[in-house]
Amino acid sequence: MSPKVPIRNRLNVVLQMVTVLITAILLGQLWLFTITLDAMENTAVSITVALAATTCSMVACAAVWMLIRFFLRTERSEAGEHA
Amino acid sequence: MSSSWRQDFPVPSSEDSYVTRREFAKFMGLTSLAFFAGTFASAMRKLVLRFMGSPSSSVAVAGIEEIPVGGYKLFRYPSENDPCILLRLAEEKFVAFDQRCTHLSCPVYFNAAKSELVCPCHEGFFSAADGRPVAGPPKRGLPQLTVTTNKAQVWVRRSTEENA
Numbered sequence: 001m002s003p004k005v006p007i008r009n010r011l012n013v014v015l016q017m018v019t020v021l022i023t024a025i026l027l028g029q030l031w032l033f034t035i036t037l038d039a040m041e042n043t044a045v046s047i048t049v050a051l052a053a054t055t056c057s058m059v060a061c062a063a064v065w066m067l068i069r070f071f072l073r074t075e076r077s078e079a080g081e082h083a
Numbered sequence: 084m085s086s087s088w089r090q091d092f093p094v095p096s097s098e099d100s101y102v103t104r105r106e107f108a109k110f111m112g113l114t115s116l117a118f119f120a121g122t123f124a125s126a127m128r129k130l131v132l133r134f135m136g137s138p139s140s141s142v143a144v145a146g147i148e149e150i151p152v153g154g155y156k157l158f159r160y161p162s163e164n165d166p167c168i169l170l171r172l173a174e175e176k177f178v179a180f181d182q183r184c185t186h187l188s189c190p191v192y193f194n195a196a197k198s199e200l201v202c203p204c205h206e207g208f209f210s211a212a213d214g215r216p217v218a219g220p221p222k223r224g225l226p227q228l229t230v231t232t233n234k235a236q237v238w239v240r241r242s243t244e245e246n247a
Binding site: 011015018022023025026029036037039040043047050051053054057060061064065068071072075 | 104105107108109111112114115116118119121122123125126128129130132133185223224226
């Protein structure tokens with residue numbers, strides 16, 4: 001990226017990309033939550049479904065925090081370069 | 084006077100609700116954590132209900148002669164908070180269901196003329212034979228109980244499917 005582009009704008013682009021990814025993951029987590037709620041109320045649904053949804057939600061949560069960590073690391077390194 | 088006031092309150096009112104990138108990222112992370120916590124809690128509740136639920140012991144809920152063909156009886160099983168309905172569809176055919184509609188838990192009643200269970204709240208209809216939804220907003224069938232007759236009495240217990 002051109003050094004002429006202000007650091008604030010560059011970080012905003014990274015944040016936008018991270019935000020889009022995280023939003024998609026959050027929507028997925030919301031869907032998993034509804035599946036588990038349905039499994040809780042509907043006795044015909046197997047417990048395996050609820051456990052699988054919980055595992056996927058945990059992985060998604062870890063992915064969100066990794067993305068946030070990636071963003072913060074990028075922010076720190078960008079700030080370090082321009083210090 | 085004006086400048087001292089600005090020194091005391093250096094943040095302009097327009098920036099008072101400013102959210103930093105870090106705060107925003109933290110909010111998204113915590114939202115994700117909340118979703119996971121909700122999913123985990125729901126799954127654990129299902130797990131607990133499965134393993135800690137009351138054993139499926141049979142309970143006598145009515146005498147065979149007590150209910151005429153086309154009649155019904157309300158009872159509570161397995162606890163006082165679980166309303167159920169026992170139907171006599173034919174001379175030898177008894178069926179029992181959870182009385183709470185699977186839409187929004189309104190109690191259903193038996194319409195013997197049409198042989199269906201009706202939820203009066205939102206016009207939900209279930210088949211009296213097997214509890215499957217036939218019309219209206221409910222998407223899931225009524226949970227069915229296993230019914231047996233013995234010693235002139237009608238016995239119910241949780242169905243095997245429900246315990247699984």
